[in-house]
Amino acid sequence: MASTKQLPIGIDNFKTLIDNNYYFVDKTLMIRDVIHNIGMVNLYTRPRRFGKTLNISMMQYYFEKSAEDNSYLFDSLHISTAGEQYRAYMGKYPVISLSLKSMKQDTFEQAFFEFKTLMMQEFIRHENAVKSANIAKGLMDRYRAIADGTAEDALYPTSIRLLCDCLRTAYDQKVIILIDEYDVPLENAHFNGFYDRMTGLIRSVFESALKTNPSMEFAVLTGCLRVSKESIFT
Numbered sequence: 001m002a003s004t005k006q007l008p009i010g011i012d013n014f015k016t017l018i019d020n021n022y023y024f025v026d027k028t029l030m031i032r033d034v035i036h037n038i039g040m041v042n043l044y045t046r047p048r049r050f051g052k053t054l055n056i057s058m059m060q061y062y063f064e065k066s067a068e069d070n071s072y073l074f075d076s077l078h079i080s081t082a083g084e085q086y087r088a089y090m091g092k093y094p095v096i097s098l099s100l101k102s103m104k105q106d107t108f109e110q111a112f113f114e115f116k117t118l119m120m121q122e123f124i125r126h127e128n129a130v131k132s133a134n135i136a137k138g139l140m141d142r143y144r145a146i147a148d149g150t151a152e153d154a155l156y157p158t159s160i161r162l163l164c165d166c167l168r169t170a171y172d173q174k175v176i177i178l179i180d181e182y183d184v185p186l187e188n189a190h191f192n193g194f195y196d197r198m199t200g201l202i203r204s205v206f207e208s209a210l211k212t213n214p215s216m217e218f219a220v221l222t223g224c225l226r227v228s229k230e231s232i233f234t
Contacts, residue, residue, distance in 0.1 A: 006020075013054075014061050019073075030058075032079060034218070044222045064176075070091065096163055098178070100115075100182055106192055108194040115201070130167065181223055182221045
């Protein structure tokens with residue numbers, strides 16, 4: 001009797017889904033579309049539970065350069081037959097991947113602390129590559145401060161840009177930035193009465209990371225867009 005595939009309920013990690021042979025609606029041609037569009041910043045908006053986080057995870061496993069070869073994850077999927085020109089992008093880039101969905105705290109201070117924690121985790125994830133690179137002392141001092149959780153608050157609005165610049169030097173390759181659920185901290189702030197402060201933080205973070213950033217190849221953002229995008233992207 002043939003085994004029955006399981007539904008991936010609550011699973012948003014692409015590697016876990018493929019390795020365990022869960023049911024998967026093949027959306028890997030989204031990777032082809034992102035490569036074709038070559039927009040510096042690509043925003044995808046869908047309602048909750050439409051697979052945005054899984055797609056971000058899928059793109060990270062496709063594009064990210066790492067010690068582990070993840071190419072096998074895509075062997076039987078649509079992107080594998082789309083053409084050799086797309087395989088040239090596989091495993092080529094340093095990737096910054098952040099999900100802001102956990103920034104749902106009751107106060108700005110608590111939400112900002114969560115953002116600092118997310119940045120610390122991403123800095124630590126890339127620490128080995130950055131430590132082995134010839135990065136200027138001033139940049140490295142700021143990098144270590146965020147990785148250690150000792151950085152001044154004023155450093156965090158430019159923290160993604162700092163990480164991007166360090167990774168560009170470490171890999172001699174431009175960086176892909178993936179940001180999932182960008183709207184969650186904004187929606188939460190709206191309902192908890194500190195929308196203006198959160199808008200200021202997110203705008204500063206995005207302006208430094210996504211506008212005129214020579215270290216960035218491109219960025220992909222996802223969200224529900226229940227809040228006004230004009231307050232952030234203009």
